[in-house]
Amino acid sequence: MRNKLKGFKVFPDRYGFFPFVFLIYLVMPSYYVAIEKGWKQMAGIGLLLLFLVTYRQLYNSFDKKSYTYWLVIQVVIIIFLAIFYNLYNIFLGFFAAHFIGWYKDKKTFYRALGLFAFAIIFPLIVQWKTLELANVFYYGVFIVIMFISPFGIRSMSSRMELEKKLDEANEQIKELVKRDERMRIARDLHDNLGHTLSLITLKSQLVHKLISKDAEKAKLETKEIERTSRSALKQVRELVSDMRAITVAEELIETEILLQAAGVSFQFKGDSKLEEVPLLTQNILSMCLKEGVTNVVKHSHAKNCFVQLVKRDGEIELSVLDDGKGLDETNEDGNGLKGINERLRLIEGFMKIISHKGTKLIITVPIIVKEKKAGVGS
Template sequence: MPLFYVINESGLKAIIGYLLLLLFFISYRQLYSTTSDKWFSFWLALQIMIVVLFSIGFDPNNIFMGFFSANFIGWIGSQKHFNWALLSFAAAIIFTVITLFVQGVMDNFIYFLPFAVVMIGAPFGIRSMNERMSLEKQLNQANDQIKDFIKREERVRIARDLHDTLGHTLSLITLQSQLVQRIADKHPDCVKVEAKEIEMTARSALQQVRELVSDMRAITIVEELADAEQILQAANIQFHMADETELLDLPPLQQNIVGMCLREVATNIVKHSQAQNCFVTFRNTRGNFSISVQDDGIGVAENTYEGNGLSGMRERLALVEGKLTIESGTGTIVTVTVPVIVKEEMVGL
């Protein structure tokens, strides 16, 4: 449209028109490519000035070229620079409209007024759109980081579960293998039975790995207590447990976490305690459920309280706001405590 009005001119005015049009194209190109705030302001000011000159000097319809400048104002990141650019642009458009109206060349003022208002308000919409795009980009980046964190946490969880699950089972296989070696000469008939037990334990380990990978295995406290009794008896450690009726019906997540902790405790007793007996007791208090595992072994040195398995237990219990306490002297007492929901009795309802 501005080129159409310049073509109809002649002489010096036509030359000026072509130069202004060329400068407008250059400013349009530079505003897209420049990264300097100083040069951006320069090219934007030049473009607005060209719009004013085109509108006053050639044809009032050239004022619509201001929509290009409005677009670039909307892309200004700094709020301060945006406000100054918008005020300058609004002043230039209002000045142009008033000048054209005073000159009497703007035949239909009401026709141009709505477009001028939209032109001045356009940078707000463009800025809002850019902010939304920026937020979406940040959200996508945050989601990518969350995915990385989830993957990292999942690796840690799998490593911890492998340690707790396979460590327990492999310890049992080791004990059974040692038993086979001791009775091979004196009781050869029993070797076959023990070998069958080792096979069953190995199959159980394979099944545990499959369930662990598929993330379908739900561990219960009762099951882990039964497994703990098996591994302790295989190590010639007597297992003593309080009445199971004291066990609460905990949610699956708490059952799983407490069960994995019991597995780790049983494995540590077999490996390190040199105990003869193991005692498991339960305690129900208002809002808490505790399981204590006590052995009569050699105890635990204080500087070994935060070993690989115990730190994993603390991490698990932290997920359900549980806690782990260790007391060591003549033997070791490990207590796992988890919160429970207390259901109030509704009286008179």
């Protein structure tokens, strides 16, 4: 029993505080019920409590049948409260209008909209004699808004669904690219190194046999093994150098696309061509840049983001500046900053954070001269 209560949640976490804020619209219906007396007051309280149950269940219903069941109950309660208590209760229809917009199927959406229209118009017809001309205009404006709002909610819901599918598709593409890259590396290792390693094994066996019989020939074979192993080492280095690494210039293009999609203005200053910087350093710089910009999009609420790349003697400095709310000092190890630190340690780099009317992430790494080409001086 305790475990069930512990796992109970009024509304799903993904909606945050929004469902609770919406409950403020129950203040007026509660007042109209409170001014009644006797059994009518008790019945009204019961209807409002049932309305609250339907409101919660509509956020927690995951199948179409139960969702429609709770929506119908909610609409019926609105009709009762509007006819038998106060006509202003038809504005509870904003709750139902919100949930109608969640229907994905167009046919079901329009059916629910038809039921909703009846629930709003029927009480008006019943109470028509009590309405004044000024009130008709007042009701009319809000009823039109109620009828339009499901279309807006449905459009927003469809867009969110498309964005979710796009994110899932992008993740699948990334996984496919990784798998393809692993398969390519495996093929290259097998094709390029398989024969060479087999040759080394055979020659090692031959040397073992010749040591006691023909020492001079055994020495010649060991030289041949050394030459073959150098060749294998060269092949490994070529494979590693050919592996896909993201350059800073490529990541800057992705950065601009991400920020534009998030509605954040992007400005870059500096030279993104880092031809003298090894691919490993560029790859780590690119990952740090990506993490920093992701933080800007997710946490800063910024309108502008500035990226600057400065090359100095012996080092390179990359900075990401935003004009957002600033960094929470209690969470400086969070938001991926720990991961940035760990990556930078691999190349003896370090980072610095300045947070005042925005956040500035400064990344500094030493510029290491590229190694000589494989096989030279080995």
